[in-house]
Amino acid sequence: MLLELTIKDFAIIERVTISFEGGLTVMTGETGAGKSIIIDAIGQLIGGRGSADFVRHASKRAEIEGIFSIEDPVNRELNALFEELDLPKIEEGTVLLRREITNQGKSICRINGKLTTLGILRQVGQTLVDIHGQHEHQRLLQQDQHVGFLDRFAGKPVEKAKKEYGVLYKQYMQKRKQLHQFSDNEQQLAQRLDLLQYQYNEISDADLSPGEDEELLEEKKLLENSEHLYNAVRGSYDALYGDGKGLEWVMTAMNQLSEAAEVDDKLASLNESVTNQYYLLEEASFSLRDYFETITFDSERLQVIEDRLSEIQQLKRKYGATVNDILEYASRVEEEIDALSNREQRIEEWQEEVAALRKDLILEGTHLHEQRKKAAGKLEKAIQTQLKELYMKDTVFDVKIDTGDLESGDEAITKEGIDKVSFQVATNKGEPLKSLAKIASGGEISRMILALKTILSKHEGVTSLIFDEVDTGVSGRVAQAIAEKIHRISGNSQVLCITHLPQVAAMADTHMFISKESKQNRTITRVEALSAKDKTEEISRMISGVEITDLTRQHANELIAQADRMKEE
Structure with a gap:
């Protein structure tokens, strides 16, 4: 609260x-x-x-x-x-x-x-x-809002059915839109095919390799810093290997500690540790020597890399942030080129997919319709009970649920389902049921709202209700x-x-x-x-x-x- x-x-x-x-x-x-x-x-x-x-x-x-x-x-x-x-x-x-x-x-x-x-x-x-x-009064008078009132009353059974319907509806509308775009304007499709073919050829001619940009950047970094790298590695090697250098001093320490260990066994493990470290340092110094001997400054190779990176950068501006993104884009383009090149066959395939999705969608919509019908009967009884307590005992409240003509087109299929829900009332005996908006007075609408809220408040779980x-x-x-x-x-x-x-x-x-x-x-x-x-x-x-x-x-x-x-x- x-x-x-x-x-x-x-x-x-x-x-x-x-x-x-x-x-x-x-x-x-x-x-x-x-x-x-x-x-x-x-x-x-x-x-x-x-x-x-x-x-x-x-x-x-x-x-x-x-x-x-x-x-x-x-x-x-x-x-x-x-x-x-x-x-x-x-x-x-x-x-x-x-x-x-x-x-x-x-x-x-x-x-x-x-x-x-x-x-x-x-x-x-x-x-x-x-x-x-007053806004809620207006919503109650709008027929397109009635399905929302019914669904909120119905709760989980309709919520579950509506969710399953919604997943299929989204797939159906996406595939239908794709089909229409693919079928409608032949001139635009031809222009699109030319554009895609140009893009694909541009990427294909570049002959890119996955991760190539990252590898080239790393190689460029090494070449640009080759002199500094050589001096640093060579300096490290010289500090370790040679007369009076680090390894020679470690060897002296190792030999003297070995003699001491022969006198006192407690120094054996320490002697072993120093000996191991000496040989590790010796091996490292050899590796450093091998490394700096391979370092060369190749200005021609650096220029090749810079040219290649420039070419890749041009492609990145058009097709993706990385080489991998560009290759993924090329893969999608190739698929679309194939679809456009085999347009008639693809249209036929997609028409079959749309028809299958529509059939499944109508089945889900029919299931949702049945759940709403069950809820509608319960809502009618609940509203009648509430209205009697509000001195509208002669009022007849009816939840009308119609499905459109599903065979003639898609107008009857909406994101809410295949139903058109409308609240019908007859406020006096002997009167026919009519749309709520046509016959209800302000006082009657107020009582309708209160009756609905009395019922819905048990289902909605909000902490505070405000009546203005x-x-x-x-x-x-x-x-x-x-x-x-x-x-x-x-x-x-x-x-x-x-x-x-x-x-x-x-x-x-x-x-x-x-x-x-x-x-x-x-x-x-x-x-x-x-x-x-x-x-x-x-x-x-x-x-x-x-x-x-x-x-x-x-x-x-x-x-x-x-x-x-x-x-x-």
């Missing part, structure tokens, strides 16, 4: 640090006080699209930092993800996310102190926090049902909720009030956790508006008492 959030110079927020608890935390306050800005800041912390507009006026950068407490089994999954992404290990079940946005629009992201990319921050952040606001005015368009007993539903969700995950409904606020385990004030001609947002008395006052304000009366306080206390009874059940 989110333990602490610090926001600095973000929008109208100068600086605020908020500590969070588990369960349901409700945020209320006047419109424009900054409630949604706090949610926007969390969105940026988990990898949302940044902008210089988020930076407070006259500030150089906005800073957002969040501390998360992670418990099993999420901890095990996150540790595996951190290891895969080469992030610092999670210590004591705590993750620290930090993001800075400059007034130039640039982002600086850190996870547990390590500088990382926005993409990695997003990948980690979205496993920790799930934000649901998900209760829009409802009131009365429906508002009470939504309040109870949100609190039930908080039994599985930490829930942060921005609301204008007193019923939801009464259900809060922690109630935070967001306000703003002017200070030195600047607007400052404040966040405070309300006491029991202050909570009653705030709920009274939410009930009555501007004027708070004894009656509204009584009503607020009744709502809080009712919420407390519900929590105890």
Whole structure:
């Protein structure tokens, strides 16, 4: 769960640090006080699209930092993800996310102190926090998003089938693209063949050997330093061999030590060691002599090597960083030349490969389709149950799954599978099923979202759920049902909720009030956790508006008492 959030110079927020608890935390306050800005800041912390507009006026950068407490089994999954992404290990079940946005629009992201990319921050952040606001409403109305909702509900069976389908889909699309490129433009292919033939001939005429550049560089180094090398090796030999030189002194030491060893046996091993070292040095001196006698300075050979290296360097600029890279490139070129030269035969072979891959892909897609159908039936029943609790008992919810015409073309084959998934509803008895976007009101969409989230929250494993005015368009007993539903969700995950409904606020385990004030001609947002008395006052304000009366306080206390009874059940 989110333990602490610090926001600095973000929008109208100068600086605020908020500590969070588990369960349901409700945020209320006047419109424009900054409630949604706090949610926007969390969105940026988990990898949302940044902008210089988020930076407070006259500030150089906005800073957002969040501390998360992670418990099993999420901890095990996150540790595996951190290891895969080469992030610092999670210590004591705590993750620290930090993001800075400059007034130039640039982002600086850190996870547990390590500088990382926005993409990695997003990948980690979205496993920790799930934000649901107006954008989620829009997603639910977009039919192409429905397959994602269904797959998330279905879990591992669909995930496994989708992964297997995805591997084949990638192979199929690559081979299909290759075939189309190979078939379409004959003039371009002819030009390509000429280019490849020229490249192959250029590399072939060079008659390269694997590792040749490294061998030539080593030989060049020896030739360029031959005089210095000769002097150094000859000097080493002269220091060892000759009258009054090193070996002669070692021999003297060896002979005298040999005589001493005949008197004292304790010197035998030392004598043997010195004797061995003498013969090793003698052998080394002979090797040094043989070596320096072979050293010659061959200026013609050096010029040949330099010319050859220059030729190789020209090839490297075109075809690879090393001779081995150039030879590998030549091998690929040779294969492509062969394919282009035997174009008709290759096209026929590749057509057969594409057809075989397509057949296998449809089989995998059909398996994925069957898994989705099983999940769809379960999702329909689960949604119906949730909607009845949200006073939509007459609503019929249907998950429609169609497969396209697989025989006529590839339009029905997508990276998501061969299915078109759409959520259909009938909100009143006797009405036909229609697309969700065509018949659902704002309040009904809010309840649909809440029903889906109630179900999906058990499958997704995120540590914190955020609802940004998900209760829009409802009131009365429906508002009470939504309040109870949100609190039930908080039994599985930490829930942060921005609301204008007193019923939801009464259900809060922690109630935070967001306000703003002017200070030195600047607007400052404040966040405070309300006491029991202050909570009653705030709920009274939410009930009555501007004027708070004894009656509204009584009503607020009744709502809080009712919420407390519900929590105890």
